[in-house]
Structure formats: structure tokens, C-alpha cells
Amino acid sequence: MAERRSVIVGTGSCLPEREVTNAELSTRVDTSDDWIVERTGIRSRRIAAEGETTSTLATVAARHALEAAGVEAGQIGLIIVATATPDYTFPSVATQVQAALGINDCVAFDVQAVCSGFLYALSVADSMMKGGTTDKALVIGAETFSRILDWEDRTTCVLFGDGAGAVVLDAQNGDRGILATRLHADGRHREMLYVDGGPSATGTVGKLRMRGKEVFRHAVVNLADVLVETMDALGLTPSDIDWVVPHQANMRILQGTAKKLGLAPEKVVVTVDRHANTSAASVPLALDEAVRDGRVKQGDMVVLEAMGGGFTWGAAAVRF
Structure with a gap:
């Protein structure tokens, strides 16, 4: 019998509209496009606007992933959001995404492992799905790191940006997943x-x-x-x-x-x-x-x- 696996059947993402180039940053801190590109390869980043939060970015990414997967929100039985920059200490971003998607009841929680968070969340979701918790899950990585940056520290503020990405997992028997x-x-x-x-x-x-x-x-x-x-x-x-x-x-x-x-x-x-x-x-x-x-x-x-x-x-x- 083929093994039950968690298959990625849809992906989605969301980036804030505002793009901040290295040239713009060089007007705010002592840096330059050449300095940033040489040391990091970064040329620009997206920064969340007022009213844009980790949960709003995560929700848009989730909707795009659901659309790509051809899955209705109501079919999702598990939502895990990986983030180090939640909207609030609590409730979790995952429950905010759940409510925004119109899902009345499913397992929903956040995972905090910073940049590794999505890998941690993916592993947890995979284990729970193999254990029979649900047949369909949303795993999301979402951040608004611009809110925790020291914009006077050129060694860190040039490195980070905001955004969200999501995948829909579907439990299937076979070689994929x-x-x-x-x-x-x-x-x-x-x-x-x-x-x-x-x-x-x-x-x-x-x-x-x-x-x-x-x-x-x-x-x-x-x-x-x-x-x-x-x-x-x-x-x-x-x-x-x-x-x-x-x-x-x-x-x-x-x-x-x-x-x-x-x-x-x-x-x-x-x-x-x-x-x-x-x-x-x-x-x-x-x-x-x-x-x-x-x-x-x-x-x-x-x-x-x-x-x-x-x-x-x-x-x-x-x-x-």
C-alpha cells in the first residue's frame, strides 16, 4: 500500500506594494547601492504600509494558494503560521487568518522559529496530517520585519523586508509529497x-x-x-x-x-x-x-x- 504523504498542491504569496530600493535607503542611513549589493546581493525590498500587518499579508497569500490548489477554505482542517512578527502577543496570526477566510472551526496556531519557521511549520503539519488530524492544511510563512528594525543601523536595516508565502497540503497516497x-x-x-x-x-x-x-x-x-x-x-x-x-x-x-x-x-x-x-x-x-x-x-x-x-x-x- 502506498504511503500517506503531504503533497503541496498549491502555492501563493503576497508582497506589500511599497518597494524600497537601496538608493532610497542611502538617503536615510550611511550606505550605498554598491555597498549593499556587494555584501548581500540585495537591490530592493518590500515594506508594509500602514494598515498592512502580518495577518493581512498571510491571508492574501493563503487565498492565492487555495485558488491555485482548487481547494475551498472550508476544506482546510489545519492552519499553521510561521512568524516572529505577529500582529499581537495573542491571539495567533493563524486564528486571524482562519477568521478572515471564513473558517469557523479548525486547528490553528503559530510557530516561532524565526527564519526557519516555515520549515518547522511544514514538518509539524506533515506529522499531524500523517497522524490523521486532517486531509488538508495551510502552512504560511509571514513577516513584517520592518516593524522591528533599527532604521539607524545600516548593518541590519538594509537586509530585511516584508511579505508572506503559503502552501496548501493535501494528504495523498503515492510517491509525491x-x-x-x-x-x-x-x-x-x-x-x-x-x-x-x-x-x-x-x-x-x-x-x-x-x-x-x-x-x-x-x-x-x-x-x-x-x-x-x-x-x-x-x-x-x-x-x-x-x-x-x-x-x-x-x-x-x-x-x-x-x-x-x-x-x-x-x-x-x-x-x-x-x-x-x-x-x-x-x-x-x-x-x-x-x-x-x-x-x-x-x-x-x-x-x-x-x-x-x-x-x-x-x-x-x-x-x-
């Missing part, structure tokens, strides 16, 4: 990437702080290792991979990881130049773009990977 996930965390490295506020510690939202060089070094090693671990679990080699959809943090991290694994650069989906780092939203945003422009096709072997503050990191192998 999520084949393996591997997740990790190491809380010893908190000081390298964190937000200096929170409800319990300071009673404030806080601002993002990062030691870029240290994060870069850990990212290349951890991402390469978890990709190898995930491929090894399935007996795969880099030549078996059709597409890598990485967390869009920094062009040099993407290139360094691909080189370390011997992956062809043309197999790596890149959106960081236009979206910057959208944290938990970056993987589903990039995936949606690659699906909609025809690069990712049914039957392709796709590997997703991400690393974020905590540190947390993970990867998933998916047969489309």
Missing part, C-alpha cells in the same frame, strides 16, 4: 541574532540585533550539513536534486552553500535581490515564484532549507 524533514536548534548562540525586547523581558517590542560575520559563518556550515543530512535520509545525491529553494538571507550564503555541496548555481532559486530577507516568509515566497514561472514542475525533486535566530535550522525534501 514531503519525503523527509530534518530540524535543529542550538540556543547557545542567542547573542548573535536576536531582538532586544519582548513582553516578559522588557515589556517592549524591541529591535533586531545581529553579528553578521558570525551568523554568516554558522549559516554556511549548518545549511550545508542539514541539506546533506536530508538527502542522505533518502539516498539522494546533489545530481538528484532539481531545485534548491533556500532561505533568502544573503546572496553570498546562497552561493557558499551551493558551492560547499557541489550544487549547480542554476538549480538555486534566488529572490533575495528583490525581496531581501523576509525571514519565515522567504522560502514559501521563493517557492511560489518558481512554481508560477514554470521552473518547478510536478515530479521535480525540490529541497527547501533555512536558518534563523536561536539558532534554528532545517531542511525538507519534497517531490512535487
Whole structure:
């Protein structure tokens, strides 16, 4: 009997209308387009306008994914939103999306693993679906990191953007679907990437702080290792991979990881130049773009990977 798997049957995304270029940022902080592009590969990012929140972006992305999947909102039995920038301390973004979609009752909650959040949420949803919780689920990564940036710190404010991406999962028997996930965390490295506020510690939202060089070094090693671990679990080699959809943090991290694994650069989906780092939203945003422009096709072997503050990191192998 064929194994029950969680198949990605639809993708969707949402980006704020406002685009902020490097040239515009250079009028606000001591930086330049050349400086940002050379160090990060980023040329522009989207910034949420007043009234745009993590939940509104997540809802639009969810609607697009449902439409692509041909699934009615009422068929969804599970919503997981990965985010580090919720609208409120509570209720969760997931329940706000649930209400906006007109779903009266389903399992709905948020996952917080920063940039790795979508991989964590995907793994949790896959496990719950295999356990029989539901046959159809929405997994969303959504962020408004612009709300926690120090806009006077040129080393961090140039790196991030806002957006949301979503996938619809359908439980099916067969060879397609999520084949393996591997997740990790190491809380010893908190000081390298964190937000200096929170409800319990300071009673404030806080601002993002990062030691870029240290994060870069850990990212290349951890991402390469978890990709190898995930491929090894399935007996795969880099030549078996059709597409890598990485967390869009920094062009040099993407290139360094691909080189370390011997992956062809043309197999790596890149959106960081236009979206910057959208944290938990970056993987589903990039995936949606690659699906909609025809690069990712049914039957392709796709590997997703991400690393974020905590540190947390993970990867998933998916047969489309």
C-alpha cells in the first residue's frame, strides 16, 4: 500500500506594494547601492504600509494558494503560521487568518522559529496530517520585519523586508509529497541574532540585533550539513536534486552553500535581490515564484532549507 504523504498542491504569496530600493535607503542611513549589493546581493525590498500587518499579508497569500490548489477554505482542517512578527502577543496570526477566510472551526496556531519557521511549520503539519488530524492544511510563512528594525543601523536595516508565502497540503497516497524533514536548534548562540525586547523581558517590542560575520559563518556550515543530512535520509545525491529553494538571507550564503555541496548555481532559486530577507516568509515566497514561472514542475525533486535566530535550522525534501 502506498504511503500517506503531504503533497503541496498549491502555492501563493503576497508582497506589500511599497518597494524600497537601496538608493532610497542611502538617503536615510550611511550606505550605498554598491555597498549593499556587494555584501548581500540585495537591490530592493518590500515594506508594509500602514494598515498592512502580518495577518493581512498571510491571508492574501493563503487565498492565492487555495485558488491555485482548487481547494475551498472550508476544506482546510489545519492552519499553521510561521512568524516572529505577529500582529499581537495573542491571539495567533493563524486564528486571524482562519477568521478572515471564513473558517469557523479548525486547528490553528503559530510557530516561532524565526527564519526557519516555515520549515518547522511544514514538518509539524506533515506529522499531524500523517497522524490523521486532517486531509488538508495551510502552512504560511509571514513577516513584517520592518516593524522591528533599527532604521539607524545600516548593518541590519538594509537586509530585511516584508511579505508572506503559503502552501496548501493535501494528504495523498503515492510517491509525491514531503519525503523527509530534518530540524535543529542550538540556543547557545542567542547573542548573535536576536531582538532586544519582548513582553516578559522588557515589556517592549524591541529591535533586531545581529553579528553578521558570525551568523554568516554558522549559516554556511549548518545549511550545508542539514541539506546533506536530508538527502542522505533518502539516498539522494546533489545530481538528484532539481531545485534548491533556500532561505533568502544573503546572496553570498546562497552561493557558499551551493558551492560547499557541489550544487549547480542554476538549480538555486534566488529572490533575495528583490525581496531581501523576509525571514519565515522567504522560502514559501521563493517557492511560489518558481512554481508560477514554470521552473518547478510536478515530479521535480525540490529541497527547501533555512536558518534563523536561536539558532534554528532545517531542511525538507519534497517531490512535487
